[in-house]
Amino acid sequence: MKGYMGKILFVDLTSRTHWERDLPDSMPGALIGGKGFGIKLLYDLLPPGTDPLDPANPLVFVSGPLTGTSAPSMRGCLVSKAPLNGMFDDSYFGGHFIQEVKYAGYDAIVVIGKAYSPVYLVISDDRVEFRDAAHLWGLDTYETCNSVKAGLGDAMFRVCCIGPAGENLVKFALVDFEPHRQAGRGGLGAVFGSKNLKAVAVRGDKGIEVAYPESFTEVVSQAHKELADSGDTQEFAKCSSVSLLPFSNEFGFLPVRNFQDGSTAQAESMNAAAHESRVWMRHWACAGCPIHCGKMGMIKRGPYAGAICDNVEYESVGLIGGNLAVNSVEAMAFINQTCDKLGLDTISTGGVVGFAIEAYERGLIDEASIGGLPLSFGDHKSILELIHQIAHREGLGDLLADGVVKAAEGLGNGTSGFACAIQGLETPAWGPRGSAGMGLAYITGDRGGCHQRGFPIGYETSGSWPKGEMADGWRLDGKGELVSWEQNLLAALYSLTICEFGRSGISYDTYRSMLAAATGLSLSEEEFLLVGERIWNLIRLFNLREGWTQDQAGVPQRFKEALPSGVMKGHAFSDEDIAALLEQYNAARGWDDSGRPTSRTLGRLRVDELMEPLFEGK
Ligand code: SF4
Structure with missing residues (x-):
């Protein structure tokens, strides 16, 4: 299908081997790319119950069908099992790295195994080299990026790397890209470190074809x-x-x-x-x-x-x-x-x-x-x-x-009581008190309490959302439907690897039109949301498989104490609020009371068709 490169590159650091596999024909229509491809690859390739810092935990760089084209504000997606909380983790990065991955001929790169000593990868079209990184170990991200680029002698290479935190397996270590953009909340830099992988450099010379150039x-x-x-x-x-x-x-x-x-x-x-x-x-x-x-x-x-x-x-x-x-x-x-x-x-x-x-x-x-x-x-x-x-x-x-x-x-x-994390992920800069919807988005976030997997605050403060009126942040009603809808929408948009800031201007219709013109994949609004819902359910199945239970869906004592200031002063969460929000949310999703997707929901979303592994062996 146009818009895609049709190949996935696999790199095994243990054996120092690499191989390519064709992108299965079923993937674009079912999951689009980005987040969707990321969860499918992680679900298939991670042996159940594997520790995030085990060599078998895959590190997946994923693009979307619009990445590397002239579509504005597209980013890349990094996926793995998170060291910080053991959940699915997808994180999005800007810069130019993921565009080069596509120009090298790949929709995704999967890195598994562990090098016996520090290495960095150099990927140039279909050539993959494992280079000694002993001289880079201990350097910060800026020094590493500059040193790798200088050593390659080709300014067209794009580089991502870790700093000392990733080397020392800090569970909230990040990956730096080029190096002014970062990704990997939840500790994906530590996954690099656990593999003795200091950096990846990539460049390519291939072009991307789109299905309908004029309409694109x-x-x-x-x-x-x-x-x-x-x-x-x-x-x-x-x-x-x-x-x-x-x-x-x-x-x-x-x-x-x-x-x-x-x-x-x-x-x-x-x-x-x-x-x-x-x-x-x-x-x-x-x-x-x-x-x-x-x-x-x-x-x-x-x-x-x-x-x-x-x-x-x-x-x-x-x-x-x-x-x-x-x-x-x-x-x-x-x-x-x-x-x-x-x-x-x-x-x-x-x-x-x-x-x-x-x-x-x-x-x-x-x-x-x-x-x-x-x-x-x-x-x-x-x-x-x-x-x-x-x-x-x-x-x-x-x-x-x-x-x-x-x-x-x-x-x-x-x-x-004052350890401010939700589902094991430190709370972002949107304290949930004053927004029942934000609290629900945090306790149901697929990678933990993240503001980028649902941000209902804007709808609550404006009093409306695309389906009508919305109750303010003090009230619980309507929040289950709102949060599940926005999570589905964002999952679909992240399958395109959009940038959140681009979303502030580009309409959802235009995103779908760009997808259709680039790939020929013409999805109605309902079908687009259904892809997002499918992805969200697949991730929930992954998290359940890896040991997540709904007991983790709570807030620390700090957020049960009244907010001392601001327009929403006095608001706090009670255990009853949390239980009521989860009840609404599970009902809106077609999940049972413990947050497990029912067989009926999985059948409606055709998630059961995604259960077969895509690849056998190498
Ligand atoms: S809006 Fe997004 S894609 Fe554009 S420069 Fe900012 S972070 Fe990068």
């Missing part, structure tokens, strides 16, 4: 027009995602001091205007994206002056700025850059560090374990020191490196 050009123009006409998109283009800060602060969604509060009087010192005037220097973009939401900058004053840095996205402003009370944009940018270089997820890092500071302030952490480090909110120097300890698993950092849930188990003394 027309509908891509339409997508560009929609992006240009969208106020939300233009706001992202000008100010990046930090433009969301005033809204989240007003409503009380912003994490402040380990989610002890939901808004801060310091928000203005952290907003887009502060970053723009004091750090940002120019815009930049991922491949083929007209939005240019990336900002390159330089810290101009203070102890970190001279450091070149990326913009700090809203999530990182929330978890570093609000949650750690680091109000200076210079310190925030430097901490953000430090996490990127060490290969750490800023959301989880902000979560575990905020937890550690609160535990320290309550006298629940032994000072000797942090080398006499005087931890306190807002002290960026001690925060930076603790972040280095985490990446290198030193002192208290070793405990924190396994995530906030494990850290609370290790510390005991009631610390789990």
Whole structure:
């Protein structure tokens, strides 16, 4: 089918072999690509019950049918079983890496096994090399990326790599791409590290054919027009995602001091205007994206002056700025850059560090374990020191490196009450109090409590959604239908590997039209949503197979305490709320009371037809 390259590359690091398989004909129609291909490959290839850091856990880079074409704002998808919580994990990255994977001739690359010593992979069209990475081990992501590129002597190679955090199997280690984009919440950088895989470099020379070139050009123009006409998109283009800060602060969604509060009087010192005037220097973009939401900058004053840095996205402003009370944009940018270089997820890092500071302030952490480090909110120097300890698993950092849930188990003394994670994933910068829908999206998220698998806040605050009126965040009614609908829609869109910010402007009809023109796969709105629902159900089956139970679908005590500030002040979750939301949600999905898809639902979605493995042996 046009739009696809028709091949999947398999690489076995243990045997240092590689082979190709044809993309099965059934895959595009049933699962489209991206998230859909990712779950099918993971479901088939992961031996049930395998530890995420076992060599048998596959690492899958997946594209979509629009990736590498002129369709705007497309990204790549990285899939594996997550070290942090043992669930399915899909994470999306920008840059140019995944486009090169397609130009090399592949819809997906699957890496299995473990090299006996550190290696990096070099993939150039159908040539695959295993190169010694001993000289790269220990380097940060920027140094690694630059060193690999310099060694290859070809600027067209695109590189992804891990930093020290991935090498040290920190369970929220990320993968850096080129190196200004990151992916891998849930610890996919640690999967790299567990395989002794430091980096992957890829380039290719093949073209991508589309089914109907003239109509494809027309509908891509339409997508560009929609992006240009969208106020939300233009706001992202000008100010990046930090433009969301005033809204989240007003409503009380912003994490402040380990989610002890939901808004801060310091928000203005952290907003887009502060970053723009004091750090940002120019815009930049991922491949083929007209939005240019990336900002390159330089810290101009203070102890970190001279450091070149990326913009700090809203999530990182929330978890570093609000949650750690680091109000200076210079310190925030430097901490953000430090996490990127060490290969750490800023959301989880902000979560575990905020937890550690609160535990320290309550006298629940032994000072000797942090080398006499005087931890306190807002002290960026001690925060930076603790972040280095985490990446290198030193002192208290070793405990924190396994995530906030494990850290609370290790510390005991009631610390789990303020360990802010849902389904084992540290809570993003949208505190759920004030949004019953967001709480439900977190407790039912396919990779844990993630804001990108359903974001009902916008519908709740506006009072409407595509099917009519929507109750506000205090109320539970309608949330099961809303959240399951949005999860299905996002799963379908992620099968195209869309960028979330592009979604703010491009209509769903236009996405479907681009898919049809590129591939000939013409799906009605209902059929498109059904693909998303199929993917979501397949992922639930995977998570159940790997040991997930609905007991994990709860919130920590912190979110059962009344929100102290903001428009939604006073809201909290009760156990009864959680039970009622799950009941609604399971009914909306056609699942039983324990969250298991019924045979009737699986039959309606034809998931049972996907149970046969795609490939036997090599
Ligand atoms: S909107 Fe930003 S993150 Fe998304 S593809 Fe464009 S430049 Fe990349």
